[in-house]
Amino acid sequence: MMPGMQVPSHVEYERATSLEHALTLLAGPDARALAGGHSLIPMMKLRLAAPELLVDINGLTELSFIRLDGDELRIGALTRHADLLGSAVAGEYFPILTDAERVIADPVVRNWGTIGGSLCQADPSEDLPAAFAALRATVVIRGAGGVRTVPVREFHVGPYETVVGPGELLTEVRVPVLPRSSSAHLKVHRRAGDWPVAAAGAVLRLGGPAAAPVVEAAGIGLTAVGAPHFVAAEAEEFLRGRPADEESFAAAGAIAADHCRPVADQRGPEDYKRHLAAELTARALRQAAARALGEA
Amino acid sequence: MQVTVTVNDTEYTREVEPRLLLIHFLRDELGLTGSHWGCDTSNCGACVVWLDGTPVKSCTVLAVMADGRAVRTVEGLERGGQLDPVQQGFMECHGLQCGFCTPGMMMTARWLLDRNPDPTEAEIREAISGQICRCTGYENIVRSVRWAAGHSAPEATEATEVTA
Numbered sequence A: 001m002m003p004g005m006q007v008p009s010h011v012e013y014e015r016a017t018s019l020e021h022a023l024t025l026l027a028g029p030d031a032r033a034l035a036g037g038h039s040l041i042p043m044m045k046l047r048l049a050a051p052e053l054l055v056d057i058n059g060l061t062e063l064s065f066i067r068l069d070g071d072e073l074r075i076g077a078l079t080r081h082a083d084l085l086g087s088a089v090a091g092e093y094f095p096i097l098t099d100a101e102r103v104i105a106d107p108v109v110r111n112w113g114t115i116g117g118s119l120c121q122a123d124p125s126e127d128l129p130a131a132f133a134a135l136r137a138t139v140v141i142r143g144a145g146g147v148r149t150v151p152v153r154e155f156h157v158g159p160y161e162t163v164v165g166p167g168e169l170l171t172e173v174r175v176p177v178l179p180r181s182s183s184a185h186l187k188v189h190r191r192a193g194d195w196p197v198a199a200a201g202a203v204l205r206l207g208g209p210a211a212a213p214v215v216e217a218a219g220i221g222l223t224a225v226g227a228p229h230f231v232a233a234e235a236e237e238f239l240r241g242r243p244a245d246e247e248s249f250a251a252a253g254a255i256a257a258d259h260c261r262p263v264a265d266q267r268g269p270e271d272y273k274r275h276l277a278a279e280l281t282a283r284a285l286r287q288a289a290a291r292a293l294g295e296a
Numbered sequence B: 001m002q003v004t005v006t007v008n009d010t011e012y013t014r015e016v017e018p019r020l021l022l023i024h025f026l027r028d029e030l031g032l033t034g035s036h037w038g039c040d041t042s043n044c045g046a047c048v049v050w051l052d053g054t055p056v057k058s059c060t061v062l063a064v065m066a067d068g069r070a071v072r073t074v075e076g077l078e079r080g081g082q083l084d085p086v087q088q089g090f091m092e093c094h095g096l097q098c099g100f101c102t103p104g105m106m107m108t109a110r111w112l113l114d115r116n117p118d119p120t121e122a123e124i125r126e127a128i129s130g131q132i133c134r135c136t137g138y139e140n141i142v143r144s145v146r147w148a149a150g151h152s153a154p155e156a157t158e159a160t161e162v163t164a
């Protein structure tokens, strides 16, 4: 082995041939699902993860879909980032997802990384958890005992931690379609393909007359700035019933920034990240409103 | 465990450890050293190959994940002694300096051109945005891909494309 070569430690590998097969394999000791592997394999190289068994779920094509079903958009866990980015139906109803996918990693990583892997990795700087939190999506989790659905806002319980238990798989994400609403995701990163310094996603449902629209409901997701469950709950609360205007959006941004807990790292100091949280929240709200009103 | 991978239309069967990365399988097991092993963190893109017709960073894929699948590497661009237009473009337009990023750049470029035969400069830059040229020779790389866009691919390229 060459010096400096990063290699995962010894591991067993099985390829799941059906969902049931995957669940059976995952119930074994120290088994981990392997989707795109674009988070898990780097973690294994660094010994931050050392599972005994990898259960490759890439053959489970039934988990790869994007479809509108009643008043929900359903996205299979094995859907690749590139497929979500290219999805016309996702873009039409949820531009926040297209905005987010356009800036997640780079085109080659997006070819292989999956939506389910992104959510389950639960990296505190991941873009999609914030986008899906803003959308108040629910996730579907399957285990030997059956199926359960969990609001995405309860799915992430801490950095790199979700409610998915041993022997379980995330199978899909469901996003409710709301009338007279739209959304946007904005991110600041240091260079193409990099993780965010900070990012904010906003979803707005508007009411009132077109000339003076009012916020009926707001969803705000934040990532990389230490927002609990990727959500700016106080800012959402503040906006409800207020005019959908510049003043409200700026105030909501300030509230979001006050309630997050960014940590200084190589991507920037705390005050800069807090500043970005405020500014990106306000801008995402502005863009979501413009889209909802058909102005953008 | 035993894996069988079709690389550039040739089937190879080997006994490998599950932890072996695809890039090392290609280079060390099969002797296909055209694909380069660079940053090892899926950032630089020197290791880009096609897996079932789609470019992936092979330092972040296990060889066992490619079992039963088709891989295409830079060695598979040339057909019957004829260079792919992308390879010709890199020659014509000085698309390589040290050459380290070149195999990955070419694989992504071929894929882009198969889907979008007449890409704009911005589209080319977006396509290679996950790949780093440490000589900073991006201007000439983009020019090389544009050159290739103006010169159609040999027939064989289409025929070998594998759909997932």
Ligand SMILES: Cc1cc2nc3c(=O)[nH]c(=O)nc-3n(C[C@H](O)[C@H](O)[C@H](O)COP(=O)(O)OP(=O)(O)OC[C@H]3O[C@@H](n4cnc5c(N)ncnc54)[C@H](O)[C@@H]3O)c2cc1C
Pocket (backbone or CB within 6 Å): A032, A033, A034, A035, A036, A037, A038, A039, A040, A041, A077, A078, A081, A103, A104, A105, A106, A109, A112, A113, A114, A115, A116, A117, A118, A120, A121, A125, A126, A127, A128, A164, A168, A169, A170, A171, A193, A194, A195, A196, B041, B042, B043
């Ligand atoms: C260079 C690079 C840049 C990146 N930049 C960004 C970025 O800017 N923004 C961003 O958001 N992300 C970024 N990412 C992360 C990328 O989005 C994730 O690596 C990827 O999408 C994770 O998906 P995966 O399929 O590769 O997951 P894997 O690595 O296969 O899995 C990740 C984790 O999730 C578990 N898992 C996977 N699928 C399931 C399932 N269905 N059910 C239960 N558990 C499951 C695995 O067991 C593992 O613990 C970047 C990654 C790279 C390599």
